[in-house]
Amino acid sequence: MANKTLSGRRIAVLATDGFEQSELTEPKHLLEEAGAQVDVIAPGDAGQIKGWDKKDWGQSVPVDVHLDQADPGSYDALVLPGGVINPDHLRTDEKAVGLVKAFGQSGKPVAAICHGPWTLINAGLVKGKKITSWPSLRQDLDNAGARWEDSEVVTDGNLITSRKPDDIPAFTQTLIKALAA
Secondary structure: OOOOOOOOOEEEEEOOOOEEHHHHHHHHHHHHHOOOEEEEEEOOOOOEEEEEEOOEEEEEEEOOEEHHHOOHHHOOEEEEOOOOHHHHHHOOOHHHHHHHHHHHHHOOOEEEEOOOHHHHHHOOOOOOOEEOOOHHHHHHHHHOOOEEOOOOEEEEOOEEEEOOHHHHHHHHHHHHHHHHO
């Protein structure tokens, strides 16, 4: 029988086309297994977004809530999957950055993996924070005032960050623990 630690909790996953397949689908599955309701939020009016699976386009996932209708007050946490394409588009979308900033300022957990911290930079949430990411983001994070660390999971305040798909189990477990506390 699955542990329903997060029963009654609602998690937002902000993504768009080009999200790293495993970094959205695996945390979503693990959070749902823990009892949470997980909504995929995306800009635009498409009913689904397409993943990137390592070296080519992957599967699509349904969009539950369009970014224009997303209310941070309705959620207990935010997850930002990586991939290169997805966060590069989101960090230039004012509404996406506004949603991330609202979560960050609320004190609710914001969990970003791989290239996901790019959006944290544009939301102004990394200055003075200890953060990890895919290694190529180190310079961007340093320039934004973060203290980059090469670790499986780094938690600083309400920010939870991880480096890569191999870190997904620890990344998700850290978010589950934060929400269960």
